[in-house]
Amino acid sequence: MSGGPLIVQSDKTLLLEVDHPDAQACRMAIAPFAELERSPEHVHTYRLTPLGLWNSRAAGHDAESVVDSLIKFSRYPVPHALLVDVAETMDRYGRLQLLNDPVHGLVLRGLDKIVLIEVAKSKKLAGMLGTRIDDETIMVHGSERGRLKQALLKLGWPAEDLAGYVDGEAHQIDLREDGWTLRSYQQEAVDGFWAGGSGVVVLPCGAGKTLVGAAAMATAKATTLILVTNTVAGRQWKRELLARTTLTEEEIGEYSGERKEIRPVTIATYQVLTSRRGGAFTHLDLFGARDWGLVVYDEVHLLPAPIFRFTADLQARRRLGLTATLVREDGREGDVFSLIGPKRYDAPWKDIEAQGWIAPAECVEVRVTLTDAERMSYAVTEAEERYRVAATARTKLPVVRALVDKHPQEQVLVIGGFLDQLHELGEFLDAPIVQGSTTNKERERLFDAFRDGSLRTLVLSKVGNFSIDLPEAAVAIQVSGTFGSRQEEAQRLGRVLRPKGDGRQAHFYTVVSRDTIDTEYAAHRQRFLAEQGYAYKIVDADDVLGPPIPQID
């Protein structure tokens, strides 16, 4: 018994005790092959998945080192079967290779004949493989490169893609390092990516993923297509590229709902690419519009499903995925692995620590007790209306005001999902409302006012979920949401509560009605937050309002 910080469970989860003296070393040792699943305050949960193991294999770790670190840090004897399984799983990667044969073009080569025979027989590969050249080699139709990799991954024999890439249309791009330099890990990330050809670079928030992208472009020196989640992110990319590289305004195009520019470097949003007219994707031509030498995917974990399909046809082009996490809510990590590429770089945790990253917000759930009349009306409501009734209880209004008053120095956002309630709130707090029907001009005016501090409180509808950059907001009060969506919670929290320059604590309040379905949804979201390591607590509305209890209405 080594007394290490890690508990290895036979269901392939690893429990890391955070307060253990060896926790740091252990985290660094297991991060390359285990995915962080949950990170509550004391014990973090990692999971060993085939993908994680293959990713680490692609990054050059071998089974021996994985097994060693498990045994080294494990507190208890590690089940033998699990070690065997790890070794066997890792051994499956790279038994098959995709190569460019000078005579036959794209071929699938098996370093293990039996594996090749096994996969060649599979029905899932029907139509993707061509004629057999010899015992170890089978021809592959060039157009099937992506789909073949997907199918092989599903069969459990991920292929190593060594078939190379087209250079694309050359375009001079250089980094302009005036007064700044690439951080060492950024450079390593770019080198790792370039050596591997295609793949994903995993860096935590704020670690400078955009710079990694820019440096990759400067290395490729070719026309580049950058895919981002939304227009705001696209503009940020553009600002960064203009500041950090030799690219000029004229060389960077924006391909979004508003503008359709195709330039040597084009930034497109997922949204515009996946928009359809009459069932057909209308903007697919973008991928063929130029001879792209590099395709950059921002926030790979959010990549929409149709993009995968387009990506399957782009396998001859270099692809760089950027993300903070490989875990996808829809479980399509396998497609990221096979279509964009294996993980090429994972920032060592020590560097993340050096970022001084701390929990950016204190999350508080405020529970209000409904009045008897409200409870009665809630009790007799139809099931589908219950959440609305519970979430929009008028009892919440004074609580929200009390919360706003509690932070007189801060910029406060009040976010809700039901317009009636927002209007009530707007009147009650005497604050303007931004909702879907608000004109762009009005929005800009209000946002500007909020940014410069002349407007202290702003009420937002669901538009607050997306595309808003309001770094000044330090307090958010959520009064209702879209049921129990964890995604929404993360967006509201992540987008609105940026870490403050002066390290001030941000606050995120959720006001919920006690003993109703509202609490249940809140519990669901809380669990998500707690798993993400956010400290959160529950308080009674009475505590917020403070004695004496004011008369409601």
Add this chain to the structure above:
Amino acid sequence: MATTFADQLRSLPDEALGALIQLRPDLVVPVPADISALAVRAQSRNSVARCLDGLDEFALTILDAARLSRAADTALTSVDAILELAGTAPAEDVRVAIDRLRVRFLLHGPPEALQVVGAVDEVTSPYPAGLGRPADYLDARAAALCADRAKLRRTVLAAPPGARAVLDRLAAGPPVGALNRPALGPESMAEPIRWLVEQHVLVPISEAGRAPRPDGELVELPREVGMLLRRETGPLGVLRPLPPVPGAPSRDPRSADSAGAGQTMEAVRATEAILETLAAEPAPVLRTGGLGVRDLKRLAKVAGTDEAGTALLVETAYAAGLLGETDAGPNQELFLPTGAYDLWRATGIAHRWGALARAWLAMTRQPGLVGRRDERDRPINALAPDAERAGAPQARREALNALAELDTGAAPATDDLLALLSWQAPRRARGREAAHRDAYAGAALLGITGLGALTSYARLLLNDSGPDETDPLGVHPEDAHADAVRALDQLLPAPVDHMLVQADLTVIVPGPPEPDLATELDVLTEQESASVFRVTPASVRRALDIGYQATDLHELFRRRSRTPVPQTLTYLIDDAARRHGGLRSGSAGSYLRSDDEALLAEVLADKRVGTLDLRRIAPTVLVSPRPVTRLLGALREAGYAPVAEDAGGTTVLSRPKVRRAPSRSPRIAEASTPVLTGPRLAGVVEQLRRGDIATRAARRAPVTVRAAHGQAIPGLTAVQQHTQAMAVLQQAVRDKARVWVGYVDSHGATLSRLVRPVSLSAGYLRAEDERGESLHTFALHRITAAVTEE
């Protein structure tokens, strides 16, 4: 022939006789009456076969050499002749092997005139060392060819490549080949065979009266040709005096132990998961016996093991008495955990493992058969009678002992171990390969081996059934078992009595929980994985249901948690406690309701209806434990005007009882015949000697006494005979003469003794035996005859 087999045995010193009995314990089960009987038994087919089963490959080959080297006329061989045949092996090894055969009396007689026990030929292959029968026995023309050594060599050398390949295969043994087609004459044979048969190098054999074989006629390679072809390796083929040493990667014993210990925890956990699942949802016993495939799959999924592993654990749990069948209605039985399971679960991990490992070692089941198909091509189910194999425990012992005899930490490949086993006892290993493989797979799964090497604690478990010199009665499995469990316990993590509570309402128990803690966790949380539990509103409610108060829960978490109890958990408990009991339910025989509260108050106060035991549960509702009819009757009698209503249903809440099958005591069979040692062995030898002396003495006894064994002397009735004997004895007491006495002993055997009678009284004869060493007492009614010594 100098002396008989029995005489040779008789002339052995005690130690040698003891050694024989020790090597062939079946000879004295039951103890034979005398050495002649022992000799007969030692030459019997069964005993010889059993003895051969225990011999290694080399000894068997040397025995083959002895058979081959027998002179045609006398059927005798000699050490020198054997040495000559086995020339390629070191002479010393061969001598040792011969001695081993002689000690076992498979070979007997003096070194220059050794004889092979006849039964050997009956129970072994007719082709010793894979060589055919001599040519002159098979065919005259072949004999002629073999007699001419030069011609034979020329012929063999001239064989075309195809024929040569056939020859080489037959020379390697067995020397008989089938032609794979019915014999229609030489033309139908394949070309190489035909050539060989025509040259008389191969001889077609067709035994008279034998049914035609489906695979065609047989040809045999004469012994002389075979030996010629083997001139490279020697006539006996390749000799391996030493066991093949498995090319074993060596593991650090510590890491092997550690991996094994990890696996034991895993095996115990998986077993528990399987049994828990069966407790919650019992599996029906199939009509043909056993557990259905679908149920096995279900269990495998829960336990997180593959189906083969699950089958093994299910079988082991059954063998350990943790799982049993119980009746569940007509023609239906269910598999359910037994009461013993609850006891098992309350013990520590090492103990739980010990129970499983012991049951596994001793169970007469071969779990590896589960999922295979039987001879009728039906799948074999877990726990079904088809997987019963009586030899399984012994196969398991053999397999593990082979591993135990290697260096500590050796982790050879299974195939190497099988080769070793096959060398150690080729006759036994044949057909047991699957059982041995199964044993290794099971050992790995149960953590008996770790990283392929035998773990130190499992070694202790195996040691216990070995011979124990200090204890003549043999084995104390309990002691060694306890040792193994203790050793394992040292390796396992200490039980944990605390937990870490986190804000996402998970509870981490960093290690195996103490039984107390485990019980609390069972009630308070839902288990998510081995060490992760989650507190949910439902689990808190469950705790409240069985009598915990909110304060108890707070206190419990405070006491058990090493980390501050998160505020959210406190909230969850308080919230659940607040709402717990917000609704109340109960049962009543009838109710009485009215919108008029005053009227109900009047009824409640009315003494005339006091027998109804009415109780007010709400301002407008009264309930009574009495049935509606009685309520209505009593009220109407008292002058009220109640009207009956359709009755609504009532529910009764109670804690569900855990279902268990009746306990069974585990079947743990003794693995093998106990080895005789020390005093007990000496006793057996002495008993034999005595029997022999008695028999010999009896042979010298006068015919009258001997004839009295069994039936009366012609002309005399038994009574007359007895009277006569008494007269003889009385005379002898007076004369102090020696008398042959025939009597029936307490086992009913008739014996004769030469004794000097001393006294004759009170129904007993007292007499000195012929050596004058001791005084014997004979009951007179047992004496059948007496004759004075001539």
